[in-house]
Amino acid sequence: MREDTRRWIEGDQARCWHPFTRQAEWCGRGHEPLVLVRGEGSWLWDSEGRRYLDGNSSIWTNIHGHAHPAINAAIQKQLGKVAHTSFLGFTHPLAAELAERLCGFFPAPTMERVFFSDDGSTAVECALKMALQFRLQTGQPTRNGFVAFANGYHGDTLGAASLGGVGRFFEHFRGMGYPVHHVGSMDELRNLPTENIAGVVIEPLIQGVNEMRPWPAGMLADLRKWCDATGVHLILDEVMTGFGRTGEMFACQRENVIPDFLCLAKGLTGGYLPLAATLTTGKIYDAFLGAADRAFYYGHSYTANPLGCAAALASLDVFETEKTLAHLPEKIARLASGLAALKSRHPLVHETRQCGFIAGIELRRPDGEKFPPGERFGEAVCLAARAHGLLTRPILDTIVLMPPLSTRLEEIDHAINALDLALGQ
Numbered sequence: 001m002r003e004d005t006r007r008w009i010e011g012d013q014a015r016c017w018h019p020f021t022r023q024a025e026w027c028g029r030g031h032e033p034l035v036l037v038r039g040e041g042s043w044l045w046d047s048e049g050r051r052y053l054d055g056n057s058s059i060w061t062n063i064h065g066h067a068h069p070a071i072n073a074a075i076q077k078q079l080g081k082v083a084h085t086s087f088l089g090f091t092h093p094l095a096a097e098l099a100e101r102l103c104g105f106f107p108a109p110t111m112e113r114v115f116f117s118d119d120g121s122t123a124v125e126c127a128l129k130m131a132l133q134f135r136l137q138t139g140q141p142t143r144n145g146f147v148a149f150a151n152g153y154h155g156d157t158l159g160a161a162s163l164g165g166v167g168r169f170f171e172h173f174r175g176m177g178y179p180v181h182h183v184g185s186m187d188e189l190r191n192l193p194t195e196n197i198a199g200v201v202i203e204p205l206i207q208g209v210n211e212m213r214p215w216p217a218g219m220l221a222d223l224r225k226w227c228d229a230t231g232v233h234l235i236l237d238e239v240m241t242g243f244g245r246t247g248e249m250f251a252c253q254r255e256n257v258i259p260d261f262l263c264l265a266k267g268l269t270g271g272y273l274p275l276a277a278t279l280t281t282g283k284i285y286d287a288f289l290g291a292a293d294r295a296f297y298y299g300h301s302y303t304a305n306p307l308g309c310a311a312a313l314a315s316l317d318v319f320e321t322e323k324t325l326a327h328l329p330e331k332i333a334r335l336a337s338g339l340a341a342l343k344s345r346h347p348l349v350h351e352t353r354q355c356g357f358i359a360g361i362e363l364r365r366p367d368g369e370k371f372p373p374g375e376r377f378g379e380a381v382c383l384a385a386r387a388h389g390l391l392t393r394p395i396l397d398t399i400v401l402m403p404p405l406s407t408r409l410e411e412i413d414h415a416i417n418a419l420d421l422a423l424g425q
């Protein structure tokens with residue numbers, strides 16, 4: 001190991017604290033974290049000069065590949081002007097342009113306003129608070145509850161975490177956040193009294209942290225109909241599914257659904273900078289007009305960060321110049337045949353799940369039983385795949401495969417091959 005790699009790892013282990021990480025293990029003898037130092041296209045390099053395919057798009061963020069010349073240039077151009085200015089009391093050119101472009105993905109007059117924040121959790125928090133304040137300002141103060149789906153994930157700030165339905169993520173904080181009803185299906189939802197519900201939150205088409213589990217086709221359209229009938233607002237969390245992952249620009253477009261709130265983050269900047277957006281309708285917005293105390297009481301220091309907006313606009317441009325969505329069907333088909341090959345070759349592959357360019361590969365014992373959780377089999381397979389040039393993380397024993405949308409066909413094959421070799425071991 002190189003001297004500076006050793007030094008970086010020691011420095012990290014001495015002072016850093018990683019998300020969702022057992023620190024004792026991370027800092028323990030025998031664990032050598034990868035130090036990632038460079039990226040280009042779908043590839044990342046570590047400090048020892050080894051190259052890996054970015055199999056989970058750097059935790060579901062990257063869209064057009066790393067160090068994309070157009071996105072880099074856009075960020076650099078803005079950096080030459082100013083890195084950050086306050087959106088509280090001022091505006092800037094790129095925020096106005098980005099808000100217009102985002103609303104433009106939806107038929108007028110539907111999504112009409114964009115509230116910027118920093119990441120997925122804050123995009124969701126913002127939707128919740130907007131939905132609540134809307135009810136207060138429209139004479140419905142008792143409509144202050146939310147419904148979310150079992151096994152959903154909407155972020156880790158306390159409000160977003162209250163919506164979360166994945167036990168191991170949220171059990172420590174149960175009861176300390178906002179009270180939320182969790183339902184498992186549309187049928188359960190239909191049985192709920194609705195007069196006190198402000199909104200229902202869902203990850204459309206596929207639940208990410210729930211081991212990449214797609215919803216039944218048509219469910220989202222049914223949910224929209226239920227919302228229309230009950231007056232409950234539909235809050236779509238497209239933090240993971242947005243920006244082409246499902247094959248559509250936004251997952252809701254697959255079922256022609258227009259939400260009341262749309263939460264975007266991860267892929268918004270192409271995966272370059274933390275920026276989020278909560279889109280909403282003119283009807284919601286109008287309830288915040290008029291007297292001064294109707295202002296929306298919410299904001300963050302880095303709201304509408306200009307570098308983030310520059311990256312986001314450049315990323316939207318790349319969708320056009322590279323015809324990203326038009327090239328996806330072929331890649332989605334290649335991924336599907338790769339998954340089918342893995343399933344046919346390896347008895348440990350219990351099920352593969354795919355939604356567009358997002359895949360989950362669930363591993364179980366050959367008799368169909370789950371591995372004991374303590375065995376951490378998924379992690380072991382990902383570690384083995386790393387030695388074959390693929391970086392990804394499992395969710396329990398489901399291996400996530402969702403490389404950048406720019407990933408080429410032969411790079412998809414490389415990822416499948418790395419998993420094939422890892423499973424063979």
Ligand SMILES: *Cc1c(COP(=O)(O)O)cnc(C)c1O
Pocket residue numbers: 060119120121122124153154155156203208209237238239240241265266
């Ligand atoms: C990642 C994610 C979030 C949280 O986003 P952060 O940027 O990590 O705060 C929320 N919802 C979904 C569906 C996600 O995948």
